[in-house]
Amino acid sequence: MDTALLIWAKSTGLQWATIIMLLGLTMRVIQILLLGRATDLSEARNSDVMSAGIKTIFRRFVPPQGMLQKGLLVYLSGYIFHIGFFIVLLFFVPHIQLIDSTLGISWPGLRSSLIDAITVVTLLALIVLLLHRVWNPVLKLLSTPEDYLTWALTFLPLLTGYMAYHHMLFEYNTMLALHVLSVEALMIAIPFSKLSHMVTLFLARWYNGAIAGRKGVQS
């Protein structure tokens, strides 16, 4: 209903969110790379650290031996929520349209009823993860307010998208505006929180793989 809010969200808001996210993330990556590490003077067993690092980037998408059973809930909910989030983000036709208009690339989307179902499953996985965080002694010990804030920032775009689609709470335009705004809040938070792992994990995994790879271990 509130077109002014929607227009702001789709123009100024989106622009600033994009700027802050990209600026912050670039800054973070450059900072890590330039802080760098000392040259390793030991004789490498395997000098191809580059490919060892790259292999680890991919290997860490899969749980190592024995870990799946031990962390079943985290692994399953984690997979579901990440995959669900990316399907919804990348295969909902309006989202593809946005990407197409910005980057000039597009691909076929999924039917909205399927996206709808995936959204529900993704939301449920996130709720499971939240409850796990609240109840599990290890996570309770590790968790900080940031963990709950970033959880909410991840949850809200999915929730508002779902609610907008189903005309819940507010009329469509207001909800759509809130959806866009929630995405912008998420984008802005990315570089300043653990959400930056979406980029830095590639560096972290690479370092891990390169450090181990040098010694002839594929980590």
Added chain:
Amino acid sequence: MAENDNLGNLLARRGISRRTFLKFCTALASSMALSPSMVPAMAESLAKAKRQSVIWLSFQECTGCTESLTRSSQPSIESLIFDFISLDYHHTLQAASGFQAEEAREQAMAEHKGKYLLIVDGSIPVAENGVYSTIAGMTNLQMLEDAAKGAMAIVAVGTCAAYGGLPKARPNPTGAVSVTDLIDDKPIINIPGCPPIGEVITGVLAHFLTFGAIPELDTVGRPKAFYGETIHDRCYRRTFYDQGLFAETFDDEGARKGWCLYKLGCKGPVTYNSCATTKWNQETSFPIESGHGCIGCSQPDFWDMGGIYEAVSEPLTDLRGPAVTAVVAGAAAGVAVAAMNKQSKQSAKDRHFKVSSETLDEELKK
């Protein structure tokens, strides 16, 4: 037509049967989401309705709204209702001109003070004291403020009056605003659309005549009965949207098969109006039926909602330029921060506390 004549008599004189009138009332009731049990009472009170004095002010507008209202080729009950009201001032339709016309307005304002219905179409320019649009030397702003004082209620017809419309589109050189932006002490009904559907205008008038009160409105002042749902939700092409079948161009297979026009910029999902159900031209069709997406004309600021052919989800500004700038700025800032980090790391190295057998020995002796 005598002052004390009523609508029932007028319709009877024009050859409209009671049966036809009841049918109209039923349709009206259902379009306004009223219970069918209310139809007899509604018909009775509508038939007894006295002529209503109406002052119609046209400001920054294109006359499209009036056209929409008067376009019917055959006299319908809706148009008869329009005939029935005492339209005391409407500078497009009235025979009088010049000072006589303005006199008629002033007379009506005085005679029906507190009882007349003020209809406004067109936005009101307020920049530089409203000089961008004047009638008989009087600014629209002044005229609205004067006429609003004695009005019982105001109906803002068309998106310009309701929300500023086209004149308000960025950069809005005349400082155009809506009626609601200026008047806050009178009940205001917005009937947006560019133009609004004629049946919706008369429907709202009928409601007003029937109940003597304004209908239930949504958060931007529109009668919920007519603006309660989006075009998209009532669109006959909705099923294609749900299946993911879209026309990609106006002459592709999808367009010929009547698939969803979302990607071609249809604003149906964000537009509240009854085009998809009431339709246009004696219920002939509505824009999507003729193969063109909805342009969202009944929404506030619809002119600034993105190009007519850009999908709802497309951003309204360029993101690539800012993105490139952000990455470059981020890299520069990253280099600067990294230099600071290196410096603090170096000074930490300079302050390095050397652990030695002596320090360990000392600690162990403690």
Added chain:
Amino acid sequence: MNSPAVQRAENAFVEFIDGPITSFFGSCVHCGLCAHACLFYEETGDPKFTPIYKLEPMKKVWKQNYTFWGKLLHKFGLSKPLTEEDLKAWEPLLYDSCTMCGRCSMVCPVGNDISYMIRRAREAMVASGYAPEGLKQATLRAATIGSPMGIKLPALKAKIGHIEEETGLKIPMDIEGADYLALLSSNEIMMYPEYIGAIAKIFKHAGVTWTLSSEAYEATNSGLQIGSSDIAGELVQHVVDAAEKLKVKTVISPECGHAYTAIRWEGPNLIGKKFDFKVKHILEVLDELREQGRLKTTGLEEAALTYHDPCQLARRGGVVEQPRRLLNMVAADFREMDEHGVMNWCCGGGGGVSANERAADWQLIAFNKKKSQVQALGVNTMVTACANCRMVLEEGIEENDIQVEVLGLTELLADYLDTK
């Protein structure tokens, strides 16, 4: 103003945080999965043993010095500073309940090399004085005497005398130009001197020349375990000096895990220059001799046995296949534990834990993992290639009163040498 201890810790954290650590902390999502990779958590279920949690003090300093909001809040005094209480509370977590086995580094979904961080966090702990007394004493002995167990040269010579008598072989000392300079670990000298005899036999059999050095016979590096690069570097320097003096081409790291990491991987970095000689673990050397056909065995050990991978050798060192190839020469019934090689479970006493009396109880609890692994296999013999693992395993076996024998792989090979 912060106490000197806190200042030294903070300073060392800032000094040792690098690109990788910044990417690790920045990527951690607090998923808690690393807990399941940790021996101490798995055997106790106590959340404080979660590997990443052991790094909270370092994370605090990272946040305050290397992140946007952290720096900002720190500048205005709005974040909790590092305190002496932090250091005190985390000392047992960083030393007593972490063997730096590196298993957590293998499982972290975002790729954090947690063990790498622990190693550097200990730099700050030892700089601030918050390190376990037992480890401090061992390190002090290593720095002053050259051996964490305080073994002086005459003691070593006495041991050598016995071995020479037993084997009838001369144990070479300070021979210039030998092919190999062999290093020993304290445990080997004190508890498993058979190792010295074993390499003497094997090298004679293979026809290679070797020597010990009277100036650097110890490879055990307590400096690495306590986390002091200063002391670790000094200890490495002794070895480098000896190797250069004796002009050997290869230095052999003994059956000891951390000694291998210290001399092989950290060594050149600790002294700041590349070595002119190669560093190999004894198993690498033996495997090379096997490959060259210079190591021949006869007969097979009939008892069912398994191999316990020392973490620093396998996961953190890349010596995984060599022991298996060597074992297959002499074992008739070699069985692998369910999780082995780079995914093995630590004995529970690495990373200085075994030198730290305060950690004795935790070490025993951690041993339960190995116990259940061995019992699942139904074997009574465990072969390993680290004297420290061997000692820790034997302690666990004794405490648990189970019938398992622990052997050193080099000795096992020496027993089956084809001496014809």
